[in-house]
Amino acid sequence: MTTAVTDTGLGTIRAGILGGGFMARVHRTAARDAGGEVRAVATRSVAAGRDAADALGASRAEPDAASLFGATDIDVVHVCTPNATHVDLAARALAAGKHVVCEKPLATTAHDARRLADAAAADGLVAAVPFVYRYHPMIREARARIASGDAGELLTLDCSYLQDWMLLPTDDDWRARSDAGGASRAFADIGSHLCDLIEFVTGEHIHSLSARTRRVFAERGGVAVDTEDIAAVLVETSSGALGTLLVSQMAPGRKNALTLELHGSRQALRFEQERPEELWIGGREGSTVLLRDPATASPDSARLQRVPAGHPMGYQDAFNAFIADVYAAIGGARPEGLPTFEDGWRAAVLTEAVLASAADDGRWTEIPE
Template sequence: MTTDVTDTGVGMIRSGFLGGGFMAQVHSRAARAAGAAMAAVASSSPQRAERAAQQLGIGRAVGSVEELLAGDSDIVHICTPNATHASLALQVIAAGKHVICEKPLATTLVDARALADAAAERGVVAAVPFVYRYHPMVREARARIAAGEIGSLLTVDCGYLQDWMLLPTDDDWRATSASGGPSRAFADIGSHLCDLLEFVTGDRIVRLTARTRRVFDERGGHPVANEDAVAILVELASGAIGTLLISQMAAGRKNALTLELHGADASIRFDQERPEELWVGGREENRHLFRDPSTAHEGVARFSRVPVGHAQGYQDAFNGFVADAYAAVAGEQPDGLPTFADGVRAAQLTEAVLLAAREERWIDVGALDT
């Protein structure tokens, strides 16, 4: 069982941060909740680093990546634009420091694999925040499926819908610059959906076909470089088939990540906008299960971070992820910690989706390993 203790045997974990935007806020809150010392932050300029240090309560601002890596940080959180992840993570690993890198781990499968290999060779903890794994009811769904409670998996009906890019005036660096990479909707949120599907079911997507859509060719006067929405048909290793819909232009949907799994005996559904519950469906009755450590499957209770009746949400899930990453630094082996291997898997699926859409055919995902 992991805890929020960050003593590695040589003192408290010291956390460094690259980037000072929204995700750095989330990462730094989680690091603080885990009891880490907030060592240093570097950003795109010394001025932004100073501002981030003040806003995030981080000990000191440094003027460059090199200066941060020369310091005493034990682990570095990379919270910078997508296209910078691979080069920065490689520098962190080369410096012998543990690393938590925002997803996508890299914008190409080749780079993602190189990072995973480098981390393994150097022997550092290398994690990617697929944090929806850390909702207690996600773990409950996973435990119930592993126990055979829904029977053999038949079909899946999944989605991840947002509306923050609904209007032509909605602009973001992810859409209109090389910093975002070749995929936006899938790499940004579809990767979370696929990770959750495979993690909860213990099954893998082996074949897929996809269609992508770019609704506006320009946003804010800049050409759009990637997709707004993706529809995917999947076949899993078990033979189960299903649909995945990913969109950043679904009016009214703020963060609707849904996972509905249909088994031979029962169905189960998780909705990230209602994270405290699971829907369980059967021929004779439907019911809702609510988070309760006293009735949870073995191993699930540790993910409940507040008492029953006090809602847990996204930041709690993120806090659980960072606590597990820090526990791994201390020598533990937390169940379900998403690592660079999972980041490679996301990159593999991203390339498969883009290839399927471009060539309008089914793709054997495993063939991308060759």
């Protein structure tokens, strides 16, 4: 079971949400599941804020972000706004003494992400980024098996994150343009999740990479596009393992196909986010599919399993577990595997390396540890 907020000794964690879209709804649901209370919402306008407060079931709408930051009855701010606004809003929330959960990418540059991570550390505030796929129990099971040595030495990786929501030239979104979404779209948006999982599960850093990117349409919805649709990346980890990563938002039929396949010298492990109850374990003499079961899981996996085996858990469950860990950390706990602003900075470093390599015809680029 995840740690409940009421166990922290602080009582109810009081949340404020910036934004009113899909991710705001996910954050709201997770905050309530963790025992928190959504006190206030602020969006781009007063009218939109009132609508969002009603939709999210918040106690009130604040007229703007400054009012939300100044509220004395808010402990944590959830930043669920377009990418280009994250740095300013997260920095102001931290300066106001609030704990922060900021959607990824944490920042559109590694420099800005570093500033935020340093600010949170200096003020002793909890600052987290929703790399929530870490919270699928079978991801924790894969991590435990690698850490125990069951898989052996890591040899190769075959990983991908595929979607199709930008397949057509008429498909458009604010993320397609760098002024709102940042210089990278596909990699920063979903490739960051993939790389975070690779490093989290294997315990190794991506040491170097070679990347190519592709922008399929010059325009979407009649407006020029300046971000990539696809990224193909070769990677080498700190132990020398080699791997391929394919990231695309133009893969027909793939809705949210995040796949991690890791080949060790004794076992291979494969996790598919669209089949989160399973972990494929490959061996020379035969392969098996391990189904989620708290009775037989590793301790770190079992603590996230809130329902018995055979009762499917999914994305919202993973998000709920993430927020429960954030709120427990606010109460002084040290949850295992909580993704922080440091991890957000790491994702920004990798994103910049991918763009730099692609701009230099796939040049191998070393990543700082």
